[in-house]
Amino acid sequence: MTDTPETEGSGPAGPPYEDPARRVDTSRASSARLYDLYVGGKDHYGVDKDAGTRLAEAFRGKGTIQRIGTGARLFHDRAVLYATRDLGMDQFLDIGVGVPKQPNTHEIAQAVRPSSRVVYVDNDPIVLRHAEALLHSSPEGATDYADADLREPAGVLAIARRTLALDRPVALMLCSVLQFVPDDDQVRDIVSQYLSALVPGSCVIFSHVTDDFAPEAWRETERVYAEEGIEANVRPRATIESFLSGLDLVEPGLVEAHDWHPDGTDTSKDHTHLYAAVGFKRP
16 A cells, blocks of 8 residues: 555644744754854844854864854755755655755755655744745645654654655655754664664765864863753764664765765865765665
8 A cells, every 4th residue: 555645735734833933942042043043044043143152262273163054054955956866866854954044955856856745844943933935845746844853753754744655765864963862872763763664765864063073172062052951962973873874875975074975066175074974775
């Protein structure tokens, strides 16, 4: 029996809708708003700028915090295009999407395959407030947004089934999000649960922050995040690589984000402080 989507994506899914403005905490920085700050967005507050200033001090002489954000975004764009154009993917589960920033996943995918279907997942209220921007699909395709927590795979996947056919390959996107799950074993369990629900031939688009190139700066970064109530665990390559166990990685494997299929858009020579990869689920 074919696992067909139950409904077209038509709006934020998950718990009964509430005004996201009621949930926005402006007394502390948020990871989504900090990322928006890093990539030059406008959806952040003074508290986020203050935290960003402290983070910039930590990285003085070791590149900039903005470099990490732009490097992550450029990898995202290249990887989605590669998955669509070269791997034939037309279904995407984008977990931890963050504040919308063009081009969004569906815009890249649907430019190549107009019938592509994308489900976005995040639980930050600032992202929910902008979720409508993620739902402007091509007529041939579909998008949906789930107000859900990546640490609850069963719930996320139940919502994803509204739009995605999980008996066909899906591109699972875990970009710069797993560092917010501080326990290594929990990360492995989360990835395993998502992969177990996907058929062979599905792929994972993955990036994770590393402290390999500036450990002292990252200890200070973790401290600043902790002061803002954000749990984070920046990890070395060996630990990050373990999260991809069982996947067949496409060339060049797990590398710094700017070294993954460079296309001339990322011209900086500085470290991105991110490892990135695309891998297939084995049969």
